[in-house]
Amino acid sequence: MAFKILGISGSLRSASSNTALLRACATIAPANIEFSIYDGLDKLPYFSPELDTAQSSAPLTVADLRQHVQAADAVIFSTPEYAFGIPGVLKNALDWLVSSGDFTHKPTAVISASPLATGGEKAHASLVQTLTVMTADIREEYKLIIPVVRTKINAEGTLTDAVLEKTLLTLITELATSKNASEDQY
Numbered sequence: 001m002a003f004k005i006l007g008i009s010g011s012l013r014s015a016s017s018n019t020a021l022l023r024a025c026a027t028i029a030p031a032n033i034e035f036s037i038y039d040g041l042d043k044l045p046y047f048s049p050e051l052d053t054a055q056s057s058a059p060l061t062v063a064d065l066r067q068h069v070q071a072a073d074a075v076i077f078s079t080p081e082y083a084f085g086i087p088g089v090l091k092n093a094l095d096w097l098v099s100s101g102d103f104t105h106k107p108t109a110v111i112s113a114s115p116l117a118t119g120g121e122k123a124h125a126s127l128v129q130t131l132t133v134m135t136a137d138i139r140e141e142y143k144l145i146i147p148v149v150r151t152k153i154n155a156e157g158t159l160t161d162a163v164l165e166k167t168l169l170t171l172i173t174e175l176a177t178s179k180n181a182s183e184d185q186y
């Protein structure tokens with residue numbers, strides 16, 4: 001059976017470099033990996049614990065997000081940094097996923113990409129922190145900070161940097177070999 005990786009971009013921009021990176025991952029992923037990209041972040045309601053109790057079942061878009069995460073063997077986030085943090089839409093989605101427990105032991109890669117030299121390192125650290133408290137399985141080899149991203153992707157959203165392509169392929173391969181390791185561990 002194919003190993004399923006779900007990509008989640010923190011950017012809603014149609015010309016997003018982070019979404020382009022996930023599309024590049026889908027393109028370079030080996031044939032035994034089924035790579036899909038979730039695109040419903042902007043359809044999620046604002047998180048409220050009152051909408052998410054045993055008495056009131058979660059909104060349909062939230063159930064769909066949870067189903068996507070449950071069905072994935074691993075998840076790759078790629079996010080921009082906004083004002084030194086992660087985008088609000090991404091944090092909103094994560095808040096819906098805290099109580100569902102869908103990230104427990106889920107192999108999860110965290111990428112941040114920015115046109116700046118910092119590569120969005122503060123958003124990266126923040127996203128790692130949030131996913132860690134959600135007990136995602138995040139290892140050093142699943143973390144990637146990409147500075148000056150616009151020199152690595154062209155205007156059409158195609159990856160033009162061979163070193164980055166190799167790094168992404170390594171990350172995908174590491175995630176795909178994580179399954180047995182995490183099953184052994186738990």
Ligand SMILES: Cc1cc2nc3c(=O)[nH]c(=O)nc-3n(C[C@H](O)[C@H](O)[C@H](O)COP(=O)(O)O)c2cc1C
Pocket residue numbers: 011012013015016017018019079080081082083084085113114115116118119120
């Ligand atoms: C409101 C706003 C705040 C931003 N703040 C940061 C920031 O703190 N750090 C950073 O590296 N880039 C920042 N940027 C620039 C983004 O990194 C840049 O727009 C990036 O291309 C967004 O990612 P995307 O191409 O995937 O949409 C900001 C952009 C906007 C619109």
